[in-house]
Amino acid sequence: MSWRWFLCPIVGTGGEKDPYRSRLRDLGITHSAHIPSNPDGTPQFSWCVCLASANDFTVVDADVLIDGFPGVQLSETLGSFSVAVRNKVQTALTNRGVDLTGITLTNTVGELLQRAGETLGATWDWHKVSLL
């Protein structure tokens, strides 16, 4: 079993059998999602940050609507990845409105993840998220 973090679209209508949910659920991937809501229960954003666990992420990697964070450990610095990998995650984040001001090659993947989560909710903390 391995664990990875993703940026995913939110799908669904919020109905009893059609919840607002990460697209990962429809792919059959066990996950926890950060989905802040408006006072009426509708999602504040069209996307969410997810921690997922699986033996095989092939189906997720093949989904063009889902973007994964790079690396194996959140402590890895952005400078340890190729330009292509960095550009891919940068595009994924900026397309979702994540402010990357101040992020440099010395920042870690965890700090990038935190920046994405804080875009959804300023007090979110990835350290609180766990999944078996």
Place this chain on the structure above:
Amino acid sequence: MSILASDTFVRANNVDLGTSWDECTGESQVGGFNISSNTAIPAAVSSDSSETNNAATWPNDQYSQVTLTNPIADGVGAGSGPMCRAATGATVTRYRLIGNASGYDFARFVAGAYTSLSSGSGTTFAATNTLYLEVKTNGANADWICKKNGTSFASGTDTSPVASGRAGIAHSGPSTTAALSAWEGGDFGATVAQTIPGIIQGANNPMIGLRYV
């Protein structure tokens, strides 16, 4: 942790759980749960139903735990389980965790709007397994933990939390069977007084208002 209320559901068959329980009338099945063969069963396994417990004054920091009797592999998103911070009456606002032999689903409901916050087949449930949900205030957030047989399988923090409500039980249909043989809910007890470190630990200790010179 301390138990504020509990129920073994051992009593005569009845379409009502008793005076300690209130049906959530905003569900697709307004009848909540019934007593059958000394278990709590959904009034209709094809629909959603829930009941809140009124035997305690529920603090915002609370847990709710059920013992599953015979969960079947009816698919992720179906089954019975505990609720926390659940509104009463027709307002379907609460945290709900349900599980079965296929997997689990943890969700926030606000006025009926259902948001799945964690789900999957990574953790499944069999007869006599316990399913536990805990919700605690953490600043503006609510920290939540889901446990199976006392071991955490998912946790997180909700930045747009349901603020308060009762503990209870819930069902998400359609299920083949989704009976509960026990339930308990509780809080986390009084805060333990912390020992204030020695005043020479800091030049200016704001905890005790002294200045070390």
